[in-house]
Amino acid sequence: MRKILHIEDDREIGRLVKEDLQRRGYSVTWLTSGDEALNHLQDSSLVILDVMLPGLDGFSVGQRLKKERPDVPVLMLSARTTVEDKLQGLQFADDYLIKPFHPDELAARVEVLLRRSNNHPSEEIRLGHLVINLNENRIITNTGDEIVLTGKQHQIFMYLLRHPNQILTKEQIYEAVWGEPYINGDKTLMVHIRYLREKLEQKPGSPMIIETIRGLGYRVKQ
Numbered sequence: 001m002r003k004i005l006h007i008e009d010d011r012e013i014g015r016l017v018k019e020d021l022q023r024r025g026y027s028v029t030w031l032t033s034g035d036e037a038l039n040h041l042q043d044s045s046l047v048i049l050d051v052m053l054p055g056l057d058g059f060s061v062g063q064r065l066k067k068e069r070p071d072v073p074v075l076m077l078s079a080r081t082t083v084e085d086k087l088q089g090l091q092f093a094d095d096y097l098i099k100p101f102h103p104d105e106l107a108a109r110v111e112v113l114l115r116r117s118n119n120h121p122s123e124e125i126r127l128g129h130l131v132i133n134l135n136e137n138r139i140i141t142n143t144g145d146e147i148v149l150t151g152k153q154h155q156i157f158m159y160l161l162r163h164p165n166q167i168l169t170k171e172q173i174y175e176a177v178w179g180e181p182y183i184n185g186d187k188t189l190m191v192h193i194r195y196l197r198e199k200l201e202q203k204p205g206s207p208m209i210i211e212t213i214r215g216l217g218y219r220v221k222q
Contacts (some may be wrong), residue, residue: 002114003027005044007061008077008148013099017048021110036194038136041069046114051089059088062214066092071134073113077101085137090163092178116164116181116212127209127222129202132161139200141152150195152177153196155188157220163190164222167213 004021009032018028026127029040034049034056041047047065051058075090079099089096094116095102095109125132129142137154139147149157155177160168174182174189180188197204211219 001044003029003043004046004048004110005037006030006048007032007037007058008050009033010050013077014071017106018102019214021107024107026110029059033100034058034064035063037065038068041065044072045117046110047072047074048110049074049076051076051080051085056103057094062089063092067084071117073117075106075109075113079169087169087172090166091164091172100172116211121159126184127220130209133166147199148198149196152192153199155194157193157200157210160220161217165214166219169217173218 002025004026006014006017006021006028008030011032014030015033018030021028029044031037031040033054037047047062049058049062049065058076058078062076063207065072066074073094074092076093076096077099078085078089079098080095080099083118086096094113097106097109125134130147131142132138133140139149141147142203156173158172159176170189171182173187174180178188192205193210197207197210201207201210209220211221213219
């Protein structure tokens with residue numbers, strides 16, 4: 001039985017989510033704060049995490065959980081609807097659902113995240129002519145050659161891989177990788193993306209791995 005760790009201080013929401021997911025065949029551990037979350041993480045297949053928690057907020061808790069178990073999907077729940085809140089959550093989380101929500105939508109998103117994570121039980125991702133082994137931090141081409149990335153190139157690529165099929169802005173990527181605010185007009189990220197494509201793409205001038213979404217940002221499709 002797949003186990004879900006649910007962290008929610010609102011007792012009515014927590015009870016409803018737990019009962020609904022249990023009816024759908026999941027095992028659910030419900031906590032009202034993030035204090036004991038790490039103790040339950042090893043047995044969990046997925047984490048559902050509220051943003052507004054007593055003590056450490058959900059963003060801080062989620063970052064700790066992802067650092068400990070980057071392979072476990074995290075679904076953020078929040079009544080906070082600003083773009084800034086969503087971007088902050090999606091720097092580490094795999095999905096972000098706004099309250100109020102329908103139980104069927106939550107269950108559908110849970111299933112998608114679990115299916116996506118189960119598709120790569122060995123932590124191996126295939127992208128076109130590339131095989132990315134996340135456990136060993138190795139990128140191999142279909143001809144058997146290994147691609148070696150610099151530190152920043154690796155961080156950028158891993159950040160894109162953690163958010164498959166999502167369009168990520170330059171601001172999101174820069175602030176996640178460099179840990180400081182993006183300054184409009186800064187070309188640093190663009191330079192790194194260009195060098196990254198020269199290593200990863202079969203035709204860097206017509207990239208298939210790291211797509212440019214004009215006017216928005218970048219995306220890796222899986």
